[in-house]
Amino acid sequence: MTIGGSGESRPSRNKRRDAVRTKATQLRVEQKKKNRRNRFLLQGGILVVVLAIVAVIALVVMNSIRPAGPGPANMASDGILIGEGMKIAETTALKAGADAVPSTPDATGTVADIRVYVDYLCPFCGQFETTNSDQIVKWVTAGAATVEIHPISILTSKSAGTQYSLRSANAAACVANYSPNDFFAFNAALFANQPKEGTAGLDDAAIMGLVTSSGVSASVAEIDACITDVKYKAWVVAATNRALSGPLPNTTVEAVTGTPTVLVNGKQYSGALDDPKEFAAFVLQSAGETYSTSTPTPTPTPIPAG
Template sequence: MTNGGPGDSRPSKNQRRDAARKKATQLREEQKKKDRRNRVFLQGGIAVAAIAIVGIIALVIVNSIRPVGPGPANMASDGVLIGQGLNTVKTPALQPDAEPIASVPDSTGAVADIRVYIDYLCPYCGQFEQTNSEQIAKWVDTGAATVEIHPVSILTSKSAGTQYSLRAANAAACVANSAPNDFYAFNAALFKDQPQEGTAGLTDKEIKQVVRSSGVKSSLSKIDTCIDDLQYKSWVLAATDRALTGPIPNASIPKVTGTPTVLVNGKQYLGSLEDPKEFAAFVLQSAGATYSTSTPTPTPTPTPAG
């Protein structure tokens, strides 16, 4: 082995130590610079992501909070008033925050004034509808009665998160607005195969199919769009609140406390929901002695039980 002399070019132990320290210091400085760059990039990325999230949230809010538009035409009383020939009485649309205009009942008592507050998910409403829809239609068609149907959405939270009650009431408003003389048939069709409370109810696509199967033929595209957009959501909520808080005009009750709420000439029907004869008798009793005399309009009579 040869020992290095004065001319040996290899660094000494101290030189190697100094070089290692310098290298370590250099690596630390480079790592610090790299860490600073990474922090800047990370903070910048977080800021960009936050801006994007805020933008998305703002877009969702803007799209969900639409300006409140007018209510449906032909429902100025918050209900659809149907008269002789099953034709709907035409009324202008209520402007936002406008007070409903109560329908004026027949002052002579010759025509029975039937009003029904219904929720399309309410099973008791379905019972009343199945029992009495046919005989009510006959009375109204011949001019012996009028019927005013008020859709409300009390059971919106009872359809597995789909808000069927609200969507169905909105669809009813869509039909009342665009195809008013088909409203009675559509209303009956929604109860024909009524979904059970607690289920998801019908989809919007299925509700549109009910529109068509009930016989609506005009303004279908407009009605479809109205259903998809929940166009009358604000009106349904407001009308429901008005029914639940009152006052109920021309009525023996101050407010609606459940569905169905059925009024005949202002008096509340509290009888059987499954006996058409009992309801017909109540109509006759509420109408008073006018029905016992000869009048130009036919007298409501019970539909024979099948």
């Protein structure tokens, strides 16, 4: 007696073996299809990532080669030149991508040509400004000197991510463009309210407050919009790069290596930043050396600090 039914109802050993082989073949085919599908998805994903990376790189490159201008009016030299009576020398704005046009110093040497490269976050610039601003104003007002101020931004990364150095230089450019004869007062206000290096610095609203409190009355709305839009950001970056790469015109000094960089008749001042008498003596010496090699017409000369 056989338990489980007739032997004819059970598949033979060959049939079972054939069934196993067929199933294995089906599994291999399905696995190959799955592998091809996974490879396709993987390659597609990699392609998407690559395209994204290419797009980012292209954006960075385009930003890096973006034209630097137009710059602000009255700063064609990358600085604003202030002369007798504290009146600025008007210049047209630099066109996009144009090189700076150096100011022409007094050929006789009897008018001291003072040039200062400043960063509004730089504490040493603030020290020089506090120490020497009053006597510089006296010299320039009397016609004994000119002063050309070059705002640059070498400390843009030193303000907790707010780019205060760049924003304040842009604000100075905005005032130079829209209300140039108020530039010196606004420049002084930025240093009088100078934040510490490493802090967030002043926000745009606070900078716009200095525009008003420093006595700027013309085109305030345009200046505020210029500050908010960081209108001259590209120009500030370009002017900074020009200062750092050089050459600096009308001097043997190749480039700015730190701020403040102070030049008098093309010679760099390396004395104390907190001693007005030492700076006054340097101005007199530089003017005297230039005077001795020229045929001057008598004009006022800087008076030593009292």
